[in-house]
Amino acid sequence: MRGGVFCLEGSWAEDGDLTDRTSVEQPLRMLEGAGECGPVIHRDVATRGEFEYYLREWLKAKYRARYPLAYLAFHGSKGEIYVGADGMRLDDLAGLMGGKAAQRIIYFGSCSTMAAPEAQLRGFCAATGAKAIVGYAKRVQWRESAAFDVLLIPRLLEMTNMKSVFNALERVHPDLVSMLGLRVATAAWATDQGLAVQAMELPG
Numbered sequence: 001m002r003g004g005v006f007c008l009e010g011s012w013a014e015d016g017d018l019t020d021r022t023s024v025e026q027p028l029r030m031l032e033g034a035g036e037c038g039p040v041i042h043r044d045v046a047t048r049g050e051f052e053y054y055l056r057e058w059l060k061a062k063y064r065a066r067y068p069l070a071y072l073a074f075h076g077s078k079g080e081i082y083v084g085a086d087g088m089r090l091d092d093l094a095g096l097m098g099g100k101a102a103q104r105i106i107y108f109g110s111c112s113t114m115a116a117p118e119a120q121l122r123g124f125c126a127a128t129g130a131k132a133i134v135g136y137a138k139r140v141q142w143r144e145s146a147a148f149d150v151l152l153i154p155r156l157l158e159m160t161n162m163k164s165v166f167n168a169l170e171r172v173h174p175d176l177v178s179m180l181g182l183r184v185a186t187a188a189w190a191t192d193q194g195l196a197v198q199a200m201e202l203p204g
Contacts, residue, residue, distance in 0.1 A: 002157045004038030004066050005031075006058045008045045009073040010083060012142070022142065024073045024109060027149050036154040041067060045074075051083045052096060059100040068131075069105045069156055076110025076135075079120060090120055094127040101128040105156055108135030109145065114183040121185035131186065132162040138181030148176050166191050 005028055013020035031037045041058075045051045057063070058070055075082040080089045090113070106128075108114060114121065114135040125133060134156065136145070151173060159165045166184045170177045184191050 002036070002038045002154070003068040005040045005069050005071055005153065005157075006063065006067040007040065007042045007071040007073060008051060008054055009042065010045055010075065012075075024071070024146065024149065027146055028071070028153075031150065031153060036150075037069075037157055038066065045083060047084045048086045048088070051088075055096065059097060064102075064104065068103065069107060069153070070101075071107045071109055071153070073109040076108065076113040078112050079116030081108065081110050081113055090116060090124045094124045097128045097130075099127065099129045101130040103129075103131050105131050106133045107153070107156065108133065109149070110135065111139045112137060112181075114181070114185070118185070118190040121183070121190045122187055125185060125187040132184055134162075134182070134184050136180045137183050137192075138179070140180050144176065144179060148173075148180060148182075151176070152182075162186055163189075163191075 007024065007028060009024055011020065012022040025040075025042045028037070028040045028042060032040045043050075043054050045054065055070075058067065072081060077087075080087050081093075082088070114133070115137040121133060124130070134152070152169065155165050155168060159168070162184050166177075166182070169182065176182075182191075
């Protein structure tokens with residue numbers, strides 16, 4: 001049985017429109033219903049306090065085996081995600097997580113977060129104990145990234161070798177991998193440093 005997904009998601013409405021229903025939850029529920037991932041926990045997050053609370057809950061030992069993948073769906077920029085009005089850099093996030101993310105994967109569903117230098121990406125994994133971090137080095141569009149979730153998430157949950165995950169996606173879906181600037185990093189290595197140079201700096 002595949003592991004489950006723990007998802008924290010911020011608002012995508014640039015103007016704070018409360019009627020905006022854009023969400024990554026629908027494709028996650030589709031994957032869950034089709035048996036392509038295990039159970040899904042999804043929480044909407046508006047403030048840094050909420051983010052920190054839910055993240056600490058996920059890091060508890062009782063969720064380790066059942067929910068190995070954290071999907072952080074927020075606006076972002078190079079080496080950073082935006083939680084409400086607050087920017088949270090990878091170093092800040094690593095400090096919050098401590099070394100409690102052993103054998104877990106963090107997927108940044110955000111623009112340009114993975115455009116950070118390789119040393120910073122690898123350092124994040126080393127500091128948190130994460131098996132890998134995954135995300136995009138470019139500004140991404142909603143339609144393409146949502147479609148790619150359906151391809152990416154099952155592979156992250158079913159394959160143990162992260163290099164194999166990237167290589168398989170690059171081989172089968174090269175256009176999407178290039179368009180989104182997909183990067184994967186562990187404590188020992190990171191893919192495609194060149195994407196970081198090409199990434200846009202504006203928030204996604």
